[in-house]
Amino acid sequence: MSIRSPFQVHVGNVLRTGNARRERRSAPLDDLVVLGTEVPLHAEVVVDVELQFVADTALDAVGTVTAPYRGTCRRCLRQVEGQLQVPVRERFEERFVEDETYPVAHSQIDLGPMARDTVMLELPRAPLCREDCQGxxxxxxxxxxxxxxxxxxxxxxxxxxxxxxxxx
Ligand SMILES: [Zn+2]
Incomplete structure (x- = not known):
């Protein structure tokens, strides 16, 4: 069994009753780094989603993933800081499809991999401190x-x- 993730959620009730549920989880995630930008090591990544019933083996997580980032301006090397807030709508299902949906296993889901994938896609690559930076x-x-x-x-x-x- 894997170590329990702070983003792990028991969804048995949603799958059984069909009632949507709001979940808000936050914790640091390691290694959120792209060219020129990163989420600081101990910064909290926040997942705030509604878990919406799809079938008794599947649900959608609909909401936002939020994380602070910092980077280095590619022209002048000044520090750049910002906040990502990315809308998400992802399917979790027992018969999940690699790279398309996320797993439901033993009535549990882990929102961590979804948060990681979302942040990695949205972190600005080679950022600018401002559009007209003179460098x-x-x-x-x-x-x-x-x-x-x-x-x-x-x-x-x-x-x-x-x-x-x-x-x-
Ligand atoms: Zn600059």
């Missing part, structure tokens, strides 16, 4: 968001127009 100067490494550097990088044309106004 680092390739010559001197200065952060161009902080202003110019002494390198001969082309000036922003909007500034050139202002310069002309200033010295006619």
């Amino acid at each position: 680092l100067c390739p010559e001197c490494g200065a952060d161009r968001n902080e202003g110019g550097c002494s390198c001969a990088a082309p000036a922003d044309p909007r500034w050139a127009a202002l310069d002309q106004l200033r010295d006619p």
Whole structure:
């Protein structure tokens, strides 16, 4: 038997009576890392779903998966932080299909693998701190968001127009 997961839920009552039930579970999940972004090690991943009867061997989990993330801006290397809140609708069934549905076994389901799959799909790859991040100067490494550097990088044309106004 596997170690009991904090995301494990007994669903015998839902399958037997057909009554939907709300479940909210939260716990850290290891190894939620993609290129440039991760869920911090001890951060809580929250699963908040309604378990909806489908058949006496199957149900749907409908709700959200929420997790904080942090990463590194791909242009300026500043820290980027955010919160994922992803809608989910997943089928759990006794005769589950690998990569399509999740198992019901002994009237139990584990919402953990669903939470993991959802977060891994939605974590932003190679994030930006903001859409128009100017990045680092390739010559001197200065952060161009902080202003110019002494390198001969082309000036922003909007500034050139202002310069002309200033010295006619
Ligand atoms: Zn940036």
